[in-house]
Amino acid sequence: DADVTQTPRNRITKTGKRIMLECSQTKGHDRMYWYRQDPGLGLRLIYYSFDVKDINKGEISDGYSVSRQAQAKFSLSLESAIPNQTALYFCATSVRGPYNEQFFGPGTRLTVL
């Protein structure tokens, strides 16, 4: 079944460590996104990519970087994790179209101690 998968599902790490969150999709969508969810704030966009050669910053990109290794893979990195990056991270995909409906992965819960 076509899907959006994220690994790991849960991760605990320490301040200063480098962390990579991975996203893969079998939907054949060209657009991929990374969001962060914090309690009381909803979801906020970190980065998005229209295709392998196109990467764009979202509203909260500081402290994060991304890599679009292939159409189906989009990774989010925290170069030096800090406690306020503790959050739930979602990957999403979409195709070009009027609604640009976004399909979300199951999320990665990241805790930075």
Added chain:
Amino acid sequence: AQTVTQSQPEMSVQEAETVTLSCTYDTSESDYYLFWYKQPPSRQMILVIRQEAYKQQNATENRFSVNFQKAAKSFSLKISDSQLGDAAMYFCAYRSASPGAQKLVFGQGTRLTINP
């Protein structure tokens, strides 16, 4: 910048009854899209319903319907015949219809509890 506000952090309803979740938004644009997403305890974000701003007719998906009031910038979600499986966080979201616009702007969410 666009903002989305959900003023009800929590709501509860008896099973089989009807509940309405509120959402207001702020934008200077005339064309845009609005969405309601459901997030059950599994954490998965699931699209419930969507509305195009240029369509006056309110969207309906089975037991879910919206009341879209463009002038008031209001987009409420009505759930009829509530079921235990409807218990979740519900997020209202906005997306501009401008070419190249990609960002979904989310509200803070409303936690819906269904009482058996």
